[in-house]
Amino acid sequence: MDTSEKIGKIDIPKKAIYRLSIYYRCLQKLKANEVETVSSTTLAKAAGVKSAQLRKDLAYFGQFGTRGLGYPVDILLSTIRDTLGREHLQPVILVGAGNLGSALLRYHGFEKEGFEVVAAFDANPDAARSRGVLLAVYPDSDLESFIGENSVKLAILCVPVEFAQAVVNRLVAAGIQGILNFSPIVLEVTPDVTVNNVDLALELEHLSYFIR
Amino acid sequence: MDTSEKIGKIDIPKKAIYRLSIYYRCLQKLKANEVETVSSTTLAKAAGVKSAQLRKDLAYFGQFGTRGLGYPVDILLSTIRDTLGREHLQPVILVGAGNLGSALLRYHGFEKEGFEVVAAFDANPDAARSRGVLLAVYPDSDLESFIGENSVKLAILCVPVEFAQAVVNRLVAAGIQGILNFSPIVLEVTPDVTVNNVDLALELEHLSYFIR
DNA sequence: AAGTGTGAAAAGTTTCACAGCG
DNA sequence: CGCTGTGAAACTTTTCACACTT
Numbered sequence: 001m002d003t004s005e006k007i008g009k010i011d012i013p014k015k016a017i018y019r020l021s022i023y024y025r026c027l028q029k030l031k032a033n034e035v036e037t038v039s040s041t042t043l044a045k046a047a048g049v050k051s052a053q054l055r056k057d058l059a060y061f062g063q064f065g066t067r068g069l070g071y072p073v074d075i076l077l078s079t080i081r082d083t084l085g086r087e088h089l090q091p092v093i094l095v096g097a098g099n100l101g102s103a104l105l106r107y108h109g110f111e112k113e114g115f116e117v118v119a120a121f122d123a124n125p126d127a128a129r130s131r132g133v134l135l136a137v138y139p140d141s142d143l144e145s146f147i148g149e150n151s152v153k154l155a156i157l158c159v160p161v162e163f164a165q166a167v168v169n170r171l172v173a174a175g176i177q178g179i180l181n182f183s184p185i186v187l188e189v190t191p192d193v194t195v196n197n198v199d200l201a202l203e204l205e206h207l208s209y210f211i212r
Numbered sequence: 213m214d215t216s217e218k219i220g221k222i223d224i225p226k227k228a229i230y231r232l233s234i235y236y237r238c239l240q241k242l243k244a245n246e247v248e249t250v251s252s253t254t255l256a257k258a259a260g261v262k263s264a265q266l267r268k269d270l271a272y273f274g275q276f277g278t279r280g281l282g283y284p285v286d287i288l289l290s291t292i293r294d295t296l297g298r299e300h301l302q303p304v305i306l307v308g309a310g311n312l313g314s315a316l317l318r319y320h321g322f323e324k325e326g327f328e329v330v331a332a333f334d335a336n337p338d339a340a341r342s343r344g345v346l347l348a349v350y351p352d353s354d355l356e357s358f359i360g361e362n363s364v365k366l367a368i369l370c371v372p373v374e375f376a377q378a379v380v381n382r383l384v385a386a387g388i389q390g391i392l393n394f395s396p397i398v399l400e401v402t403p404d405v406t407v408n409n410v411d412l413a414l415e416l417e418h419l420s421y422f423i424r
Numbered sequence: 425a426a427g428t429g430t431g432a433a434a435a436g437t438t439t440c441a442c443a444g445c446g
Numbered sequence: 447c448g449c450t451g452t453g454a455a456a457c458t459t460t461t462c463a464c465a466c467t468t
Contacts, residue, residue, distance in 0.1 A: 013459060021417040025396060035391050039427060048398035051427095052461060059429060067428045067467040092416065104317025106413070109396070112414030115420075153423045154416065178419030180412075184237060184321070186260035194422040196415045199317070200392075201325030203234040203408045204304065204366065206326075207390030209296050210406040211365045225437065251449065263449095264439060271451060279445045279450045 016057045016086075020190060022047045023054070024080045030073050039070035091152050092117040095167055096159030097128030097137050100182055103170045105133045105154065117156070140167070147174040168195075224272045229296075231269055234259045236292045242285050251282035260287045303330040303364050307379055308371030309340030309349050312394055316368065329368070331358060352379070359386040368392045380407075 026046040031036055038059075044051040058065070058076070061083050065071045081087060092110065094101055097120045104110075110117055117135065122128045125137040138146065146152070155176045159167050164183040171179065172193050179195045181187055184202065187195050223266055238258040242250055256266040270277070270288070273295050277283045293299060304322065306313055309332045316322075322329055329347065334340045337349040349357065358364070367388045371379050376395040381389065384405050391407045396414065399407050 015459070017421050018414065018418055020421075021414045022398070024417075030455070043428080046398070052430095052463090053459090055428065056460080057432080063429070065428045068426045069468070070427065084417055085423070086417065087419060090416075090420050099319045100321070101317065103312065103319065107311045107315065109312070109412050111417060113219050113417065115397075115413065115416050154419055156416075176381060178424040180419060184325075186234070186258070192388055194419055196419055198410060198412070198415060200321050200410070201228070201327065202233045202300060203392050204302075204327050204368075205236075205296055205298065205325065207366055207392060207406055207408055208298060208302050209229050209232075211297070211389040227437070255450085262439070264441090264452095265437090267450060267451080268438080275451070277450045280448045281446070335465070 012060045016060060019047065019049060019053075019057055020080050020084060021056070022049075024077065024084070027073055027077045027080070027174055035073055037070045037072055038076075039066070043071070085112060089114060089116050090154055091150060092145075092154040092156060093118060093146070093152050094120045094156040094158065095122075095140065095143070095171070096157060096163075097122040097125075097131070097133060098158060098160070099131075100202060101156075101158030102128055102131040102133045104158065105135055115154075118150065118152065121146075143170060144174040145194075147171070147176060151175075153177045154180070156182070161185050169177045224315075228269045228272060230260070231259065231265075232262060232292050232296060234261075235266070236289065236296070239285055239289045241291070243289060247285055249278075249282045249284055250288075254273075255283070290413065298326060299329050301326060302366055303328055303362060304366040304368060305330060305355075305358065305364050306332045306368040306370065307352065307355070307383070308369060308375075309334040309337075309345060310370060310372070311343075313370030314340055314343040314345045316348055316370065327366075330362065330364065333358075334401070344422070355382060356386045359383070359388060366392070367391045368394070370394045373397050 018045050023043065040051040040055045044054040062079060064075050064079065092115050094105060094117055097105065105117065105120055118186055120128065120133065120135050120137045122137055123140050125139050128137040153176060155171050157164060157167065157179055160185045164185050165187060168179065168187050168189060172189055176195045177193055179193065181195055181197050184199050189195055219390065235255065238255060252267045252371065254421050256263040259266065278289050304327050305323060306329055308348040309317065317329065317332055332340065332345065332347050332349045333352045334349055337351050339400060345364050348423050356411040365388060367383050369376060369391055373395045376397050377399060380391065380399050381402060384401055389405055391405065393407055395413050401407055
Protein backbone atom coordinates (compact mmCIF):
# COMPACT_ATOMS: atom_id res chain seq x y z
CA MET A 1 0.00 0.00 0.00
CA ASP A 2 2.90 2.29 0.59
CA THR A 3 3.67 1.82 -3.07
CA SER A 4 1.50 4.69 -4.02
CA GLU A 5 -1.99 3.81 -5.01
CA LYS A 6 -2.30 7.49 -5.28
CA ILE A 7 -1.50 8.27 -8.84
CA GLY A 8 0.98 10.89 -9.81
CA LYS A 9 0.69 14.13 -7.96
CA ILE A 10 -0.97 13.29 -4.73
CA ASP A 11 1.87 12.88 -2.27
CA ILE A 12 4.53 15.34 -3.34
CA PRO A 13 4.84 17.99 -0.61
CA LYS A 14 3.47 21.32 -1.70
CA LYS A 15 6.67 23.14 -1.00
CA ALA A 16 8.56 20.72 -3.18
CA ILE A 17 6.40 21.78 -6.10
CA TYR A 18 7.40 25.39 -5.62
CA ARG A 19 10.99 24.33 -5.61
CA LEU A 20 10.49 22.36 -8.80
CA SER A 21 9.87 25.63 -10.59
CA ILE A 22 13.07 27.05 -9.18
CA TYR A 23 15.05 24.02 -10.27
CA TYR A 24 13.50 24.36 -13.68
CA ARG A 25 14.82 27.90 -14.04
CA CYS A 26 18.29 26.91 -12.95
CA LEU A 27 18.32 24.00 -15.34
CA GLN A 28 17.31 26.25 -18.23
CA LYS A 29 20.29 28.43 -17.44
CA LEU A 30 22.57 25.39 -17.36
CA LYS A 31 21.20 24.17 -20.63
CA ALA A 32 21.81 27.57 -22.20
CA ASN A 33 25.42 27.16 -21.13
CA GLU A 34 25.45 23.73 -22.74
CA VAL A 35 26.00 21.92 -19.48
CA GLU A 36 24.88 18.31 -19.91
CA THR A 37 25.12 16.91 -16.43
CA VAL A 38 24.76 18.49 -13.02
CA SER A 39 25.29 17.19 -9.50
CA SER A 40 22.80 17.69 -6.70
CA THR A 41 25.35 19.86 -4.88
CA THR A 42 25.78 22.25 -7.78
CA LEU A 43 22.14 22.54 -8.70
CA ALA A 44 21.14 22.88 -5.06
CA LYS A 45 23.55 25.74 -4.59
CA ALA A 46 22.12 27.54 -7.60
CA ALA A 47 18.60 27.03 -6.32
CA GLY A 48 19.41 28.05 -2.77
CA VAL A 49 18.52 24.76 -1.09
CA LYS A 50 20.42 21.89 0.55
CA SER A 51 21.60 19.10 -1.70
CA ALA A 52 19.76 16.42 0.24
CA GLN A 53 16.54 18.31 -0.23
CA LEU A 54 17.08 18.56 -3.94
CA ARG A 55 17.70 14.84 -4.21
CA LYS A 56 14.65 14.07 -2.15
CA ASP A 57 12.50 16.43 -4.21
CA LEU A 58 13.61 14.84 -7.46
CA ALA A 59 13.15 11.37 -6.06
CA TYR A 60 9.46 12.12 -5.52
CA PHE A 61 8.81 11.66 -9.16
CA GLY A 62 11.40 9.19 -10.34
CA GLN A 63 15.03 8.18 -10.45
CA PHE A 64 17.08 9.71 -13.17
CA GLY A 65 20.36 10.51 -11.60
CA THR A 66 23.46 8.47 -12.25
CA ARG A 67 25.45 7.65 -9.13
CA GLY A 68 28.89 9.06 -9.31
CA LEU A 69 27.91 11.41 -12.08
CA GLY A 70 24.83 13.52 -11.46
CA TYR A 71 21.64 14.35 -13.32
CA PRO A 72 21.27 14.76 -17.08
CA VAL A 73 20.08 18.34 -17.57
CA ASP A 74 17.88 17.57 -20.57
CA ILE A 75 15.99 14.73 -19.00
CA LEU A 76 15.45 16.61 -15.77
CA LEU A 77 14.12 19.59 -17.69
CA SER A 78 11.56 17.61 -19.60
CA THR A 79 10.53 15.59 -16.58
CA ILE A 80 9.91 18.70 -14.52
CA ARG A 81 8.06 20.29 -17.39
CA ASP A 82 5.76 17.31 -17.60
CA THR A 83 5.30 17.16 -13.86
CA LEU A 84 4.31 20.80 -13.67
CA GLY A 85 1.92 20.39 -16.55
CA ARG A 86 3.89 22.79 -18.67
CA GLU A 87 4.13 20.67 -21.82
CA HIS A 88 1.71 23.01 -23.50
CA LEU A 89 1.26 26.74 -23.32
CA GLN A 90 -1.35 27.53 -20.68
CA PRO A 91 -3.72 30.32 -21.59
CA VAL A 92 -4.35 32.79 -18.80
CA ILE A 93 -6.83 35.62 -18.45
CA LEU A 94 -6.42 38.72 -16.36
CA VAL A 95 -9.41 40.22 -14.60
CA GLY A 96 -9.31 43.80 -13.41
CA ALA A 97 -7.15 46.00 -15.61
CA GLY A 98 -6.77 48.84 -13.14
CA ASN A 99 -3.49 50.17 -11.92
CA LEU A 100 -1.88 46.92 -10.94
CA GLY A 101 -3.63 44.81 -13.54
CA SER A 102 -2.65 46.94 -16.49
CA ALA A 103 0.89 47.09 -15.13
CA LEU A 104 1.05 43.33 -15.18
CA LEU A 105 -0.21 43.34 -18.74
CA ARG A 106 2.58 45.61 -19.85
CA TYR A 107 5.08 43.64 -17.82
CA HIS A 108 6.21 40.62 -19.75
CA GLY A 109 7.38 38.40 -16.95
CA PHE A 110 4.65 35.87 -17.63
CA GLU A 111 5.29 35.50 -21.33
CA LYS A 112 8.97 35.07 -20.70
CA GLU A 113 8.19 32.02 -18.59
CA GLY A 114 5.79 30.53 -21.08
CA PHE A 115 2.37 31.73 -20.06
CA GLU A 116 0.19 33.49 -22.55
CA VAL A 117 -2.16 36.12 -21.23
CA VAL A 118 -4.87 35.76 -23.85
CA ALA A 119 -7.35 38.37 -22.75
CA ALA A 120 -8.10 40.96 -20.10
CA PHE A 121 -11.41 41.93 -18.60
CA ASP A 122 -12.55 45.03 -16.80
CA ALA A 123 -15.76 46.68 -15.73
CA ASN A 124 -14.61 49.64 -17.75
CA PRO A 125 -12.59 48.42 -20.74
CA ASP A 126 -12.02 51.88 -22.20
CA ALA A 127 -10.27 53.15 -19.11
CA ALA A 128 -7.96 50.17 -19.23
CA ARG A 129 -7.17 50.65 -22.89
CA SER A 130 -6.19 54.19 -22.18
CA ARG A 131 -3.59 52.91 -19.76
CA GLY A 132 -1.47 51.77 -22.65
CA VAL A 133 -2.53 48.16 -22.64
CA LEU A 134 -2.15 46.65 -26.09
CA LEU A 135 -4.04 43.44 -25.44
CA ALA A 136 -7.77 43.26 -26.01
CA VAL A 137 -9.68 44.40 -22.93
CA TYR A 138 -13.23 43.09 -22.78
CA PRO A 139 -16.11 44.12 -20.58
CA ASP A 140 -16.43 41.80 -17.64
CA SER A 141 -19.81 40.64 -18.83
CA ASP A 142 -17.97 38.59 -21.46
CA LEU A 143 -16.07 36.61 -18.85
CA GLU A 144 -18.19 33.50 -18.78
CA SER A 145 -18.50 33.04 -22.51
CA PHE A 146 -14.79 33.63 -23.09
CA ILE A 147 -13.73 31.17 -20.43
CA GLY A 148 -16.08 28.55 -21.79
CA GLU A 149 -15.18 29.00 -25.43
CA ASN A 150 -11.43 29.08 -24.87
CA SER A 151 -11.18 26.50 -22.08
CA VAL A 152 -9.21 28.87 -19.91
CA LYS A 153 -8.24 27.38 -16.55
CA LEU A 154 -6.03 30.08 -15.04
CA ALA A 155 -6.91 33.62 -14.04
CA ILE A 156 -4.98 36.53 -12.59
CA LEU A 157 -7.22 38.57 -10.34
CA CYS A 158 -6.53 42.27 -9.80
CA VAL A 159 -9.94 43.73 -9.09
CA PRO A 160 -10.53 46.03 -6.11
CA VAL A 161 -10.85 44.08 -2.91
CA GLU A 162 -14.57 44.76 -2.49
CA PHE A 163 -15.41 43.03 -5.76
CA ALA A 164 -12.94 40.18 -5.46
CA GLN A 165 -15.17 37.52 -3.94
CA ALA A 166 -18.04 38.18 -6.33
CA VAL A 167 -15.75 37.98 -9.35
CA VAL A 168 -14.17 34.81 -8.05
CA ASN A 169 -17.56 33.19 -7.71
CA ARG A 170 -18.20 33.91 -11.37
CA LEU A 171 -14.77 32.66 -12.41
CA VAL A 172 -15.19 29.42 -10.55
CA ALA A 173 -18.68 28.87 -11.88
CA ALA A 174 -17.34 29.43 -15.39
CA GLY A 175 -14.66 26.78 -14.99
CA ILE A 176 -11.52 28.51 -13.75
CA GLN A 177 -9.39 26.16 -11.64
CA GLY A 178 -6.43 28.26 -10.61
CA ILE A 179 -6.43 31.88 -9.44
CA LEU A 180 -3.50 34.15 -8.84
CA ASN A 181 -5.05 36.65 -6.46
CA PHE A 182 -3.60 40.10 -5.83
CA SER A 183 -6.40 41.34 -3.59
CA PRO A 184 -5.72 41.44 0.13
CA ILE A 185 -8.61 39.18 1.05
CA VAL A 186 -9.12 35.54 1.93
CA LEU A 187 -11.12 34.13 -0.96
CA GLU A 188 -13.64 31.35 -0.54
CA VAL A 189 -13.59 28.73 -3.26
CA THR A 190 -14.60 25.12 -3.74
CA PRO A 191 -11.85 22.63 -2.83
CA ASP A 192 -11.10 21.81 -6.46
CA VAL A 193 -9.95 25.37 -7.11
CA THR A 194 -6.46 26.51 -6.11
CA VAL A 195 -5.88 30.08 -5.04
CA ASN A 196 -2.42 31.60 -4.78
CA ASN A 197 -2.29 34.87 -2.95
CA VAL A 198 0.21 37.57 -3.75
CA ASP A 199 -0.29 40.20 -1.14
CA LEU A 200 2.33 42.87 -1.56
CA ALA A 201 1.62 44.89 1.55
CA LEU A 202 1.64 41.70 3.57
CA GLU A 203 5.07 40.82 2.28
CA LEU A 204 6.38 44.21 3.30
CA GLU A 205 4.79 43.83 6.69
CA HIS A 206 6.50 40.51 7.11
CA LEU A 207 9.86 42.07 6.26
CA SER A 208 9.23 44.85 8.69
CA TYR A 209 9.11 42.27 11.49
CA PHE A 210 12.58 41.03 10.69
CA ILE A 211 14.38 44.34 10.63
CA ARG A 212 15.45 45.57 14.00
CA MET B 213 22.00 24.67 18.27
CA ASP B 214 18.98 24.97 20.42
CA THR B 215 20.30 28.02 22.16
CA SER B 216 16.97 29.64 21.48
CA GLU B 217 16.44 32.34 24.03
CA LYS B 218 13.12 33.94 24.57
CA ILE B 219 14.64 37.27 23.69
CA GLY B 220 11.79 39.10 22.08
CA LYS B 221 10.89 37.78 18.71
CA ILE B 222 13.01 34.70 18.42
CA ASP B 223 10.68 31.75 18.79
CA ILE B 224 7.46 32.68 17.05
CA PRO B 225 7.10 30.34 14.03
CA LYS B 226 7.67 32.16 10.78
CA LYS B 227 4.33 31.19 9.38
CA ALA B 228 2.61 32.61 12.41
CA ILE B 229 4.13 35.98 11.61
CA TYR B 230 2.56 35.94 8.18
CA ARG B 231 -0.75 35.14 9.75
CA LEU B 232 -0.35 37.99 12.18
CA SER B 233 -0.59 40.39 9.27
CA ILE B 234 -3.76 38.71 8.11
CA TYR B 235 -5.30 38.92 11.55
CA TYR B 236 -4.33 42.56 11.64
CA ARG B 237 -6.30 43.26 8.49
CA CYS B 238 -9.34 41.44 9.77
CA LEU B 239 -9.19 43.30 13.05
CA GLN B 240 -9.02 46.64 11.26
CA LYS B 241 -12.19 45.73 9.46
CA LEU B 242 -13.86 44.76 12.74
CA LYS B 243 -12.76 47.98 14.33
CA ALA B 244 -14.19 49.95 11.42
CA ASN B 245 -17.49 48.22 12.16
CA GLU B 246 -17.14 49.22 15.79
CA VAL B 247 -16.89 45.68 17.02
CA GLU B 248 -15.22 45.69 20.41
CA THR B 249 -14.70 42.06 21.16
CA VAL B 250 -14.17 39.06 18.92
CA SER B 251 -13.95 35.33 19.61
CA SER B 252 -11.23 33.13 18.20
CA THR B 253 -13.82 31.27 16.16
CA THR B 254 -15.09 34.40 14.45
CA LEU B 255 -11.72 35.95 13.78
CA ALA B 256 -10.30 32.65 12.61
CA LYS B 257 -13.08 32.25 10.10
CA ALA B 258 -12.44 35.70 8.71
CA ALA B 259 -8.74 34.97 8.44
CA GLY B 260 -9.22 31.55 6.89
CA VAL B 261 -7.56 29.51 9.65
CA LYS B 262 -8.66 27.15 12.41
CA SER B 263 -9.62 28.68 15.73
CA ALA B 264 -7.05 26.68 17.66
CA GLN B 265 -4.34 27.99 15.43
CA LEU B 266 -5.43 31.54 15.96
CA ARG B 267 -5.39 31.11 19.71
CA LYS B 268 -1.98 29.50 19.59
CA ASP B 269 -0.61 32.25 17.38
CA LEU B 270 -1.87 34.95 19.69
CA ALA B 271 -0.59 33.11 22.72
CA TYR B 272 2.95 33.32 21.34
CA PHE B 273 3.14 36.91 22.38
CA GLY B 274 0.91 37.23 25.39
CA GLN B 275 -2.46 36.54 26.94
CA PHE B 276 -5.12 39.10 26.31
CA GLY B 277 -8.23 37.12 25.72
CA THR B 278 -10.98 36.95 28.27
CA ARG B 279 -12.30 33.43 28.79
CA GLY B 280 -15.95 33.20 28.03
CA LEU B 281 -15.82 36.44 26.11
CA GLY B 282 -13.12 36.72 23.47
CA TYR B 283 -10.43 39.19 22.53
CA PRO B 284 -10.66 42.98 22.78
CA VAL B 285 -10.23 44.26 19.23
CA ASP B 286 -8.35 47.39 20.20
CA ILE B 287 -5.78 45.74 22.37
CA LEU B 288 -5.14 42.99 19.85
CA LEU B 289 -4.65 45.56 17.14
CA SER B 290 -2.08 47.54 19.02
CA THR B 291 -0.28 44.45 20.24
CA ILE B 292 0.05 43.06 16.75
CA ARG B 293 1.15 46.43 15.47
CA ASP B 294 3.90 46.53 18.05
CA THR B 295 4.91 42.95 17.40
CA LEU B 296 5.23 43.55 13.69
CA GLY B 297 7.24 46.68 14.29
CA ARG B 298 4.58 48.81 12.71
CA GLU B 299 4.27 51.43 15.43
CA HIS B 300 5.92 53.92 13.15
CA LEU B 301 5.69 54.43 9.43
CA GLN B 302 8.48 52.50 7.74
CA PRO B 303 10.12 54.31 4.86
CA VAL B 304 10.71 52.13 1.81
CA ILE B 305 12.67 52.75 -1.37
CA LEU B 306 12.00 51.19 -4.73
CA VAL B 307 14.90 50.29 -6.98
CA GLY B 308 14.33 49.73 -10.68
CA ALA B 309 11.50 51.88 -12.03
CA GLY B 310 10.98 49.90 -15.23
CA ASN B 311 7.72 48.37 -16.26
CA LEU B 312 6.90 46.56 -13.07
CA GLY B 313 8.61 49.03 -10.78
CA SER B 314 6.82 52.06 -12.09
CA ALA B 315 3.56 50.14 -11.97
CA LEU B 316 4.08 49.49 -8.31
CA LEU B 317 4.76 53.18 -7.78
CA ARG B 318 1.45 54.11 -9.32
CA TYR B 319 -0.30 51.32 -7.46
CA HIS B 320 -1.14 52.44 -3.98
CA GLY B 321 -1.43 49.14 -2.23
CA PHE B 322 1.57 49.88 -0.03
CA GLU B 323 0.47 53.29 1.15
CA LYS B 324 -2.94 51.91 1.98
CA GLU B 325 -1.32 49.51 4.41
CA GLY B 326 0.91 52.12 5.96
CA PHE B 327 4.18 51.96 4.11
CA GLU B 328 5.60 55.07 2.58
CA VAL B 329 7.60 54.68 -0.59
CA VAL B 330 9.90 57.65 -0.11
CA ALA B 331 12.01 57.47 -3.25
CA ALA B 332 12.66 55.51 -6.40
CA PHE B 333 15.95 54.81 -8.14
CA ASP B 334 16.75 53.82 -11.67
CA ALA B 335 19.73 53.66 -13.97
CA ASN B 336 17.75 55.94 -16.23
CA PRO B 337 15.57 58.26 -14.14
CA ASP B 338 14.16 60.16 -17.12
CA ALA B 339 12.68 57.07 -18.71
CA ALA B 340 10.97 56.24 -15.45
CA ARG B 341 9.57 59.73 -15.05
CA SER B 342 8.07 59.47 -18.47
CA ARG B 343 6.13 56.43 -17.32
CA GLY B 344 3.84 58.64 -15.33
CA VAL B 345 5.56 58.20 -12.00
CA LEU B 346 4.95 61.19 -9.77
CA LEU B 347 7.46 60.36 -7.10
CA ALA B 348 11.04 61.57 -7.36
CA VAL B 349 13.14 59.14 -9.38
CA TYR B 350 16.86 59.41 -8.67
CA PRO B 351 19.81 57.97 -10.56
CA ASP B 352 20.98 54.77 -8.97
CA SER B 353 24.30 56.33 -8.11
CA ASP B 354 22.50 58.19 -5.32
CA LEU B 355 21.40 54.98 -3.64
CA GLU B 356 24.05 54.74 -0.97
CA SER B 357 23.86 58.32 0.19
CA PHE B 358 20.07 58.32 0.29
CA ILE B 359 19.89 55.12 2.30
CA GLY B 360 22.45 56.41 4.74
CA GLU B 361 20.94 59.85 5.18
CA ASN B 362 17.37 58.64 5.56
CA SER B 363 18.02 55.44 7.54
CA VAL B 364 16.00 53.42 5.11
CA LYS B 365 15.81 49.74 6.01
CA LEU B 366 13.40 48.33 3.44
CA ALA B 367 13.76 48.13 -0.33
CA ILE B 368 11.56 46.90 -3.14
CA LEU B 369 13.72 45.48 -5.91
CA CYS B 370 12.45 45.49 -9.50
CA VAL B 371 15.61 45.66 -11.58
CA PRO B 372 16.19 43.30 -14.50
CA VAL B 373 17.34 39.91 -13.32
CA GLU B 374 20.89 40.29 -14.62
CA PHE B 375 21.53 43.29 -12.40
CA ALA B 376 19.69 42.08 -9.34
CA GLN B 377 22.57 40.53 -7.40
CA ALA B 378 24.88 43.49 -8.00
CA VAL B 379 22.25 45.96 -6.84
CA VAL B 380 21.49 43.86 -3.79
CA ASN B 381 25.13 43.87 -2.81
CA ARG B 382 25.07 47.64 -2.86
CA LEU B 383 21.80 47.83 -0.92
CA VAL B 384 23.09 45.52 1.77
CA ALA B 385 26.38 47.36 2.05
CA ALA B 386 24.45 50.60 2.42
CA GLY B 387 22.40 49.25 5.31
CA ILE B 388 19.20 47.81 3.86
CA GLN B 389 17.88 44.97 6.03
CA GLY B 390 14.78 43.78 4.23
CA ILE B 391 14.29 43.29 0.50
CA LEU B 392 11.11 42.58 -1.38
CA ASN B 393 12.53 40.99 -4.51
CA PHE B 394 10.58 40.73 -7.76
CA SER B 395 13.41 39.29 -9.85
CA PRO B 396 13.28 35.59 -10.60
CA ILE B 397 16.64 34.82 -9.03
CA VAL B 398 17.92 33.43 -5.76
CA LEU B 399 19.69 36.34 -4.10
CA GLU B 400 22.71 35.90 -1.88
CA VAL B 401 22.74 38.07 1.21
CA THR B 402 24.30 38.07 4.63
CA PRO B 403 22.22 36.27 7.29
CA ASP B 404 21.11 39.50 8.93
CA VAL B 405 19.24 40.54 5.79
CA THR B 406 15.79 39.15 5.02
CA VAL B 407 14.72 38.62 1.44
CA ASN B 408 11.12 38.01 0.42
CA ASN B 409 10.69 36.78 -3.09
CA VAL B 410 7.64 37.59 -5.15
CA ASP B 411 8.05 35.60 -8.30
CA LEU B 412 4.96 36.01 -10.41
CA ALA B 413 5.76 33.47 -13.08
CA LEU B 414 6.61 30.96 -10.40
CA GLU B 415 3.24 31.43 -8.79
CA LEU B 416 1.50 30.78 -12.07
CA GLU B 417 3.63 27.71 -12.61
CA HIS B 418 2.62 26.43 -9.23
CA LEU B 419 -1.04 26.89 -10.09
CA SER B 420 -0.56 25.14 -13.36
CA TYR B 421 0.43 22.00 -11.43
CA PHE B 422 -2.85 21.92 -9.58
CA ILE B 423 -5.20 22.22 -12.50
CA ARG B 424 -5.89 19.00 -14.30
C1' DA C 425 36.01 8.41 -6.12
C1' DA C 426 32.12 10.82 -6.79
C1' DG C 427 27.44 11.27 -6.14
C1' DT C 428 22.63 9.28 -5.98
C1' DG C 429 18.71 7.31 -3.35
C1' DT C 430 16.65 6.69 0.99
C1' DG C 431 15.43 5.10 5.63
C1' DA C 432 15.42 7.15 9.97
C1' DA C 433 16.03 11.07 13.11
C1' DA C 434 15.12 15.83 13.88
C1' DA C 435 12.75 19.95 13.43
C1' DG C 436 8.85 22.54 12.56
C1' DT C 437 3.66 23.13 12.41
C1' DT C 438 -1.00 22.11 13.04
C1' DT C 439 -4.73 20.02 15.33
C1' DC C 440 -6.97 18.02 19.23
C1' DA C 441 -9.16 18.08 23.46
C1' DC C 442 -9.94 19.66 27.75
C1' DA C 443 -8.89 22.04 32.16
C1' DG C 444 -9.98 26.24 34.02
C1' DC C 445 -11.44 31.05 34.14
C1' DG C 446 -14.83 34.85 33.84
C1' DC D 447 -22.24 28.31 29.87
C1' DG D 448 -18.83 30.11 26.45
C1' DC D 449 -14.38 30.71 25.23
C1' DT D 450 -9.40 31.05 26.13
C1' DG D 451 -4.87 28.96 26.92
C1' DT D 452 -2.11 25.02 26.42
C1' DG D 453 0.05 20.47 26.93
C1' DA D 454 0.25 16.51 24.18
C1' DA D 455 -0.63 14.06 19.81
C1' DA D 456 -0.55 14.08 14.92
C1' DC D 457 1.23 15.47 10.95
C1' DT D 458 4.46 17.67 7.63
C1' DT D 459 8.91 18.88 6.02
C1' DT D 460 13.86 19.02 6.45
C1' DT D 461 18.21 17.20 7.48
C1' DC D 462 21.41 13.56 8.34
C1' DA D 463 24.22 9.84 7.22
C1' DC D 464 25.47 6.03 4.76
C1' DA D 465 24.67 1.99 1.77
C1' DC D 466 25.08 1.40 -2.87
C1' DT D 467 25.99 2.19 -7.90
C1' DT D 468 28.65 3.67 -11.88
